[in-house]
Amino acid sequence: MTVTRGSTRKRRRTPPPDWNLPILTDWGLKPAQQRLLVIIASVAAVLIAAVTLTAVVSALGTDAPDPDLRGASPVIGxxxxxKFEGWPSPKVFEPIADRAKDGKPFTEKELFAHRTLVxxxxLTLKLTEKTIDTDCASALWGDKLVRQVSEAGCTQAARAGYTSADGRYQAQFTLLNLSxxxxxxxxxxSLKSLHRGGWVxxxxxxxxxxxTEGGAYALGHYVALVWLSRTDGAEPGAGDDFSNLALAVRxxxxxxxxxVVALTGTS
Structure with missing residues (x-):
């Protein structure tokens, strides 16, 4: 009787890697020492990469918008x-620095008596729309802005829209009646940063x-907000003068x- 060999054979083991790198050999390191050094270097590289990634993520997080500044999502449109700038109140408005001395609410007839601003x-601006809200929140968007205006004792928010006679520009004037x-x-x-997450x-x-470009002006106990744009939405070019446009709407x-004159008796 002949004896047959089994169909299975033992698999040959893969020979261990040759830890005999020329540069490390020149340094006098034995293969076992070379293997240990390579393992340590690999682990160090992983740790360095992790630390670097953490630093990058942290840096990105620092530049992320403040959730409070984002406020509520604005409605479409x-x-x-x-571009935004803000200015403190001039001394000329000191007589109306407190609503207790200037308590009469403004009216449409008072604010919008002139249908044309020159x-x-x-440059000529024609009044196209006007409204006065006693609920100031209805004229604004952005949670933090609405909250700050409410805490400032806002009782009126007047808004007026204007278009230039040549149809090239449009502007909006908003007046807030604060305490x-x-x-x-x-x-x-606040609006110097707050305008990014809330506006009129x-x-x-x-x-x-x-x-669009915007500006805020403290005028005694009032705040005027100016908002400017070309009617085609494009950025201003060499022939556009938004400074003159702002002065006109103001x-x-x-x-x-x-x-002020009514309270002081002087012009």
């Missing part, structure tokens, strides 16, 4: 200014994703000067 270089000049100044200062609602629609502040 709401925009925030790409600027320099033949005193202190909270008015604080709001203007447009009384007339701006072009979708339009480039002519809507004239009724506040009349209030």
């Amino acid at each position: 709401d925009l925030r200014p790409e 600027g320099q270089r033949k 005193d000049s202190k909270v008015a100044g604080e709001l203007v200062e 609602r447009p009384v007339t629609a701006f072009p979708p994703e339009a480039y 002519a809507a502040e004239k009724p506040l000067y009349k209030r």
Whole structure:
């Protein structure tokens, strides 16, 4: 009887790697020492990569928007200014620094008596829309902005929309009636960063994703918000003068000067 060999054979073991790297050999390291050194270097590389990744993520987190500044998501069509500036109240408005001395609510007839505002270089703005809200929150968006304006004792929010006679520009003027000049100044200062997560609602629609510029002006216990854009939504070019546009729309502040005169008796 012949004896047959089994069909299975023992698998040959893969030979261990040759830990005999020329550069390490030149350093006088034996294969076992070379293997240990390579393992230590690999572990160190993993740790360094992990630390670097953590630092990058942390840095990105630092630049992430403050959740409080994002506020509530704006409704479709709401925009925030790409460029913004704010100014404190001039001394001329000290007589109306407190609503206790200037308690009469403003009216549409008072604020919007002039349907045309004239600027320099033949710039003319025509009034297209106007409204006064006693619920200031309805004129704004952004949780933090709405909260700060409410805490500032806002009782009125007037908004007016204007379009230039040549149809090239549109602007909005907003006036907030607050309790005193202190909270008015604080709001203007806050808006330097707060405008990224809260702003006024447009009384007339701006072009979708339009480039806009904004400004806030403390005027005694009032705050005026100016909002500017080209009607095509494009960024201003060499022939555009947004500074002149801002001055033209700020002519809507004239009724506040009349209030100062009424209280002081001087022009």
